[in-house]
Amino acid sequence: MCTYLTFAEAVSGSAKGPGGRWMRVTDATVYFDHPVHAMAEHTINVDITDPGAGPSARVALELTPDSARRLASAIGAALASAPASLGGDGDG
Amino acid sequence: MSENLSARTVKIRGFGGDEVEAYLATPDDAGRRGGVVVIHHMPGYDRATKEIVRRFAEMGYDAICPNLYWREAPGADPDDAAAKARAQGGVPDERLIGDVEGAADYLRSLPTSNGKVGVIGYCSGGRQSVLAACNLDLDAAVDCYGAFVTGTPPEGFPLQVRNLVDQLPNLRCPLLGLFGAEDKFPSPEHVAELDSILAAHAKEHEFHSYPGAGHSFFSVDRPAYNVEAANDGWQRIADFFGKHLAG
Numbered sequence: 001m002c003t004y005l006t007f008a009e010a011v012s013g014s015a016k017g018p019g020g021r022w023m024r025v026t027d028a029t030v031y032f033d034h035p036v037h038a039m040a041e042h043t044i045n046v047d048i049t050d051p052g053a054g055p056s057a058r059v060a061l062e063l064t065p066d067s068a069r070r071l072a073s074a075i076g077a078a079l080a081s082a083p084a085s086l087g088g089d090g091d092g
Numbered sequence: 093m094s095e096n097l098s099a100r101t102v103k104i105r106g107f108g109g110d111e112v113e114a115y116l117a118t119p120d121d122a123g124r125r126g127g128v129v130v131i132h133h134m135p136g137y138d139r140a141t142k143e144i145v146r147r148f149a150e151m152g153y154d155a156i157c158p159n160l161y162w163r164e165a166p167g168a169d170p171d172d173a174a175a176k177a178r179a180q181g182g183v184p185d186e187r188l189i190g191d192v193e194g195a196a197d198y199l200r201s202l203p204t205s206n207g208k209v210g211v212i213g214y215c216s217g218g219r220q221s222v223l224a225a226c227n228l229d230l231d232a233a234v235d236c237y238g239a240f241v242t243g244t245p246p247e248g249f250p251l252q253v254r255n256l257v258d259q260l261p262n263l264r265c266p267l268l269g270l271f272g273a274e275d276k277f278p279s280p281e282h283v284a285e286l287d288s289i290l291a292a293h294a295k296e297h298e299f300h301s302y303p304g305a306g307h308s309f310f311s312v313d314r315p316a317y318n319v320e321a322a323n324d325g326w327q328r329i330a331d332f333f334g335k336h337l338a339g
Contacts, residue, residue, distance in 0.1 A: 006178055006179065008179060027179065029175070029178065029179045031178065033134070034134075034135065034215075034307070034308060034314065034316070036135055036171045036174075039315055040315065041306065041307075041314075041315050041316050047175045047179065049175070049176075049179070051176070051179070054165075054168070055164070055165035055168035055169075055172040055173055055175070055176040056168055056169065056172050058172055058175055058176075060171070060175065
């Protein structure tokens with residue numbers, strides 16, 4: 001299956017990219033499709049990029065659907081654990 | 093079959109007169125022969141695709157694969173280039189047609205050309221192979237599990253892809269279709285719809301669907317690789333191009 005479906009989102013932060021260098025990142029794309037490297041037929045693929053720095057300024061993830069769900073859940077849980085006053089979703 | 097061959101990177105004139113990188117493989121012997129334009133899969137102009145180009149040279153054809161993501165990401169790793177092209181919405185159909193036309197013209201300009209050129213594409217390139225065959229003068233086309241030749245892309249589709257149903261009456265050459273019976277895009281229903289549309293318009297075509305094979309069964313470096321389907325598929329391709337590209 002080749003879904004073509006791609007979800008794009010603006011992000012703000014940093015990522016450790018090619019050559020072990022940190023970079024500011026501004027864009028994320030998420031799609032369900034064939035991986036380049038993971039030994040699975042389909043994966044959730046996430047690209048976190050700095051488009052202004054060229055195509056190689058990218059951190060790529062290919063996660064099996066179950067592990068992608070667990071990661072999304074963990075991100076939600078971490079946000080819920082932090083108080084709203086700090087930008088989290090939790091109390092306080 | 094050709095025992096000796098050469099492979100190299102060249103520049104061709106693609107859509108809009110743009111200079112586009114392409115991978116060329118040719119048999120070393122001087123006889124006249126047909127040409128094959130290879131359209132790479134959505135993951136890009138990668139090592140596995142270049143192996144396919146060399147295989148066509150080994151089969152006796154001049155073969156070329158344009159880097160469809162060259163404009164977005166010249167010189168980038170294939171996976172980085174594919175990610176950038178995807179984020180920007182994919183390859184517009186008009187540009188694809190121009191790039192394949194440039195690649196076909198390049199093959200016809202070779203002193204070894206017999207004037208005949210076929211096209212083959214994999215995954216997204218399967219759809220693009222049909223697209224090219226509906227818009228360009230080619231002698232044979234092969235669609236390897238291209239999604240959205242028929243069928244409707246889901247709502248809110250961000251990529252510039254639509255089905256080719258309105259273009260199929262313009263198909264200009266015989267079409268060989270190779271599909272996995274377990275594939276969802278294209279599903280067996282999509283393949284049956286394509287078959288019936290081509291039959292209704294009296295377009296010469298030959299389809300094979302392989303039980304137990306899913307999408308991307310020719311991909312030797314992926315878990316989807318299916319030996320039985322790929323071996324039979326390569327034989328079908330050899331017979332098809334042998335029939336339609338012979339000089």
